[in-house]
Amino acid sequence: MKKNVLVLAALALTACKNEEKEKAALYPEVKKSPKEVALALGKEVFDGKGMCYSCHKPNQKVIGPSVADIAKIYKEKGASITDFLTEKSGPIVDPTQYSVMKTNFAITKNLPEEELKALETYILSFAK
Numbered sequence: 835m836k837k838n839v840l841v842l843a844a845l846a847l848t849a850c851k852n853e854e855k856e857k858a859a860l861y862p863e864v865k866k867s868p869k870e871v872a873l874a875l876g877k878e879v880f881d882g883k884g885m886c887y888s889c890h891k892p893n894q895k896v897i898g899p900s901v902a903d904i905a906k907i908y909k910e911k912g913a914s915i916t917d918f919l920t921e922k923s924g925p926i927v928d929p930t931q932y933s934v935m936k937t938n939f940a941i942t943k944n945l946p947e948e949e950l951k952a953l954e955t956y957i958l959s960f961a962k
């Protein structure tokens with residue numbers, strides 16, 4: 835009888851350990867740093883609901899300036915992309931094309947603060 839109890843206890847312990855392993859496999863983001871989480875979220879918004887990607891390519895000017903050019907100028911000037919996207923500051927990259935970019939404020943002004951910050955982190959990560 836005692837033996838059976840011991841065996842059961844041992845089984846219960848192994849079951850717990852396996853559960854933890856499964857959790858780690860299911861939720862790998864638990865191990866990501868805050869910066870990695872922001873980068874991933876920024877990319878998700880940039881390529882997804884923000885639709886930024888349709889006008890901004892990583893290293894090439896298309897309709898809008900390249901992400902690398904935007905990152906370089908914002909880093910050099912210590913300016914805030916979050917402020918720009920919420921119309922708290924004006925254009926500093928290509929003011930002549932500002933009216934094209936302005937149409938996106940309908941989207942960006944309704945983004946939660948966390949997603950705006952994530953977009954900024956993501957864009958700035960392109961600065962060399």
Ligand code: HEC
Pocket residue numbers: 880884885886887888889890897898899904915918919924925926927928929930931932933934935938941942953
């Ligand atoms: C319809 C095309 C288009 C889309 C979509 C677009 N942009 Fe732009 N963007 C532009 C153009 C054109 C400029 C250059 C004008 C300017 O500098 O304001 C620009 C400029 C910018 C700048 C530089 C602003 C400055 O100081 O001059 C940032 C930052 C930016 N876009 C971020 C974004 C983000 C983030 C998104 C997605 C939410 C986005 N853009 C979507 C066309 C677009």
